[in-house]
Amino acid sequence: MRLTQVAAAGPVLGVIAGVAAGLWAGAWAGVAAVAVVAVAAGFVGWVERRRYLAWAYRERDEDLIVSRGVLVRRISVVPYGRMQFVEVTAGPFERVFRLATVQLHTAAAASDARIPGLERDEAARLRDRLATLGEARAAGL
Amino acid sequence: MTEHPEDATSPEDAQSPEDAQSAGGAVGVGWHRLHPLSSLISAGRVLSGLVGIFALSLVTAGSYKHDLYQLIVAAGLVVTGLVRWLVTRWKLDGATLRIETGLLRRDSRQLPMTRIQAVDVERPFLARILGLAALHIRLAGAGKEGDRLAYLTVGEAARLRATLLAGQHGLDPATPEPAELPVIAVPAGRVIGATLLRAAPRFGALAVIAVAAVTAVPGIFLAAESTLGLIALGLVTRTWQQVTGRYGFRVATSPDGIRIRRGLLSTVAETIPFRRVQAVRLEQPLLWRPFGWCRLVVDVAGVAGRDSGPKAGGLTRALLPVGDMNEAQHLVGLVLGHDIPELTRPPKRARLKAPLSYHFLAAGHNRVMAVTVTGRVCQKTVYLRLEKLQSVRLTQGPVQRKLSLASVHGDAAGRRAHAVFSDRQADQARGLLDELADLSRNARNAESAG
Numbered sequence: 172m173r174l175t176q177v178a179a180a181g182p183v184l185g186v187i188a189g190v191a192a193g194l195w196a197g198a199w200a201g202v203a204a205v206a207v208v209a210v211a212a213g214f215v216g217w218v219e220r221r222r223y224l225a226w227a228y229r230e231r232d233e234d235l236i237v238s239r240g241v242l243v244r245r246i247s248v249v250p251y252g253r254m255q256f257v258e259v260t261a262g263p264f265e266r267v268f269r270l271a272t273v274q275l276h277t278a279a280a281a282s283d284a285r286i287p288g289l290e291r292d293e294a295a296r297l298r299d300r301l302a303t304l305g306e307a308r309a310a311g312l
Numbered sequence: 313m314t315e316h317p318e319d320a321t322s323p324e325d326a327q328s329p330e331d332a333q334s335a336g337g338a339v340g341v342g343w344h345r346l347h348p349l350s351s352l353i354s355a356g357r358v359l360s361g362l363v364g365i366f367a368l369s370l371v372t373a374g375s376y377k378h379d380l381y382q383l384i385v386a387a388g389l390v391v392t393g394l395v396r397w398l399v400t401r402w403k404l405d406g407a408t409l410r411i412e413t414g415l416l417r418r419d420s421r422q423l424p425m426t427r428i429q430a431v432d433v434e435r436p437f438l439a440r441i442l443g444l445a446a447l448h449i450r451l452a453g454a455g456k457e458g459d460r461l462a463y464l465t466v467g468e469a470a471r472l473r474a475t476l477l478a479g480q481h482g483l484d485p486a487t488p489e490p491a492e493l494p495v496i497a498v499p500a501g502r503v504i505g506a507t508l509l510r511a512a513p514r515f516g517a518l519a520v521i522a523v524a525a526v527t528a529v530p531g532i533f534l535a536a537e538s539t540l541g542l543i544a545l546g547l548v549t550r551t552w553q554q555v556t557g558r559y560g561f562r563v564a565t566s567p568d569g570i571r572i573r574r575g576l577l578s579t580v581a582e583t584i585p586f587r588r589v590q591a592v593r594l595e596q597p598l599l600w601r602p603f604g605w606c607r608l609v610v611d612v613a614g615v616a617g618r619d620s621g622p623k624a625g626g627l628t629r630a631l632l633p634v635g636d637m638n639e640a641q642h643l644v645g646l647v648l649g650h651d652i653p654e655l656t657r658p659p660k661r662a663r664l665k666a667p668l669s670y671h672f673l674a675a676g677h678n679r680v681m682a683v684t685v686t687g688r689v690c691q692k693t694v695y696l697r698l699e700k701l702q703s704v705r706l707t708q709g710p711v712q713r714k715l716s717l718a719s720v721h722g723d724a725a726g727r728r729a730h731a732v733f734s735d736r737q738a739d740q741a742r743g744l745l746d747e748l749a750d751l752s753r754n755a756r757n758a759e760s761a762g
Contacts, residue, residue, distance in 0.1 A: 233749075233753055234749055234753075242709070242710050243707060243708065243709045243710070244706075244707065244708040244713070244718075245705060245706065245707050245708075246705065246706040246707075246742075246745060247703060247704070247705045247706075248703060248704045248705070248745060248746075248749045249702075249703040250701075250703070250749065250752070250753060250756075252753075252756065253701075253702045253703060277702040277703050277723070277725075278452070278613060278702050278725035278726070279702035279703060279723035279724060279725050279726065279729070279730070280723075280726065280727040281703075281705070281721065281723040281727075281730055282702055282703035282705070282723050283705070284703070310756050310760060311760075
């Protein structure tokens with residue numbers, strides 16, 4: 172999802188920077204500005220791609236595992252019975268691409284089980300499944 | 313909206329104390345009022361101040377005309393309190409406590425007894441003089457003021473607490489309050505000494521700043537003095553509050569939970585059912601180490617609040633403000649069970665990643681409990697029963713990956729209850745993650761089955 176954002180924003184920013192620099196300091200500065208923006212966009216795109224590839228989740232019988240992170244690897248295991256509620260959000264960019272983010276909340280503030288960039292149907296399926304499983308295995312605090 | 317169904321309630325109200333007596337210790341049915349004097353106590357501090365000012369000006373100036381508005385404010389406070397008393401009522405409805413309040417905006421709360429996390433009996437100084445007490449009922453995630461019944465007579469508060477706690481344990485609400493067994497009393501001298509020792513670095517820093525400022529710029533003396541004086545005053549007040557809040561600290565156990573009593577002028581009696589304890593933390597600040605002192609804090613699910621003072625919020629409570637290691641171990645055993653796992657140290661290479669905390673790092677777990685030790689200057693030990701685990705996480709930063717280390721976190725409900733198996737071997741950490749998840753599930757199933 173972020174990848175597409177970068178892909179869209181990169182050329183636009185490049186053109187703007189090039190035109191601005193070209194008007195202000197001549198044509199060569201404009202070309203240099205476009206090159207800088209292109210390299211930056213490429214780098215950010217690469218980082219985001221790594222991030223995207225590192226993000227994975229698996230539904231096991233009793234718990235959900237979410238792993239993520241490139242520099243700092245994180246693996247979260249959240250038992251279904253400990254789930255307080257499931258949150259599905261979709262920001263403006265996500266809505267354009269018909270994507271959504273599913274997040275599990277437990278009573279612990281530190282739990283972080285967030286799965287971004289799911290297809291909308293998959294997000295709805297996951298939400299319903301998690302809610303059902305959570306209800307079936309619910310445990311008190 | 314403003315009319316209050318007084319006609320429906322007044323008959324029961326008039327009889328409620330007698331009803332309670334005849335029911336053999338249980339709280340009577342029907343709607344109850346708070347004590348009529350409660351409005352006076354709520355407004356007490358402001359009221360006494362205003363009356364004081366009025367009297368002072370009457371004596372010194374011989375005229376009261378200028379200060380008439382203070383009387384009006386005082387009268388307003390009393391009337392507000394009276395109205396609040398008039399519109400507030402409570403009732404036991406099976407296994408639910410219902411509290412209704414509010415004149416313009418009616419607020420009706422239902423507190424299911426099975427969801428109660430802790431019950432506190434708070435007695436501010438004025439309330440103690442009048443023989444009254446406030447009952448503060450803590451639920452996970454509930455608001456602050458609404459779940460407070462202020463004020464009831466002491467006997468009524470005790471009866472209602474017994475009823476609520478019996479309901480919390482799923483017993484017949486009429487069960488009388490079980491006898492309690494005193495465990496530990498903290499001597500006053502130790503409370504004062506330990507509190508002063510903890511405040512000492514701050515006072516020291518303040519003195520250093522004061523001396524430095526005065527010697528560097530002699531002319532600054534007045535300005536610096538007033539500012540620093542204010543800060544010092546704040547520190548003194550805080551220290552005083554901590555001493556009075558922890559004075560006479562006693563811990564007792566009874567079948568319905570751990571009972572903590574504390575306070576010099578205002579007293580608080582907290583009751584935490586054993587099953588509601590999420591985690592216990594043991595802390596050993598640097599300056600306490602020569603005396604072998606430590607303190608214990610219990611984490612209870614609820615809204616974050618202040619740690620100390622008579623109005624302490626939920627979440628964390630001192631189980632032992634200061635004590636020696638034997639007492640602490642004994643209390644941990646009482647609260648969480650005596651099956652304490654053995655601790656193992658992380659591999660030597662972890663020193664490269666955590667040079668400042670390596671000397672403390674240790675962790676261990678068995679089938680029922682996880683224990684972890686962390687900290688740089690202040691040693692912190694977390695005891696966590698596995699059925700309380702909300703989620704398990706593994707994190708591995710870049711340095712840890714180079715050293716093939718990883719940390720495993722176990723989260724309990726709340727913001728701070730959190731055990732870290734810091735810098736374990738990476739391959740073992742992955743196994744530990746799954747093992748903790750499995751053990752926690754088994755412990756949870758065993759608990760719900762038993």
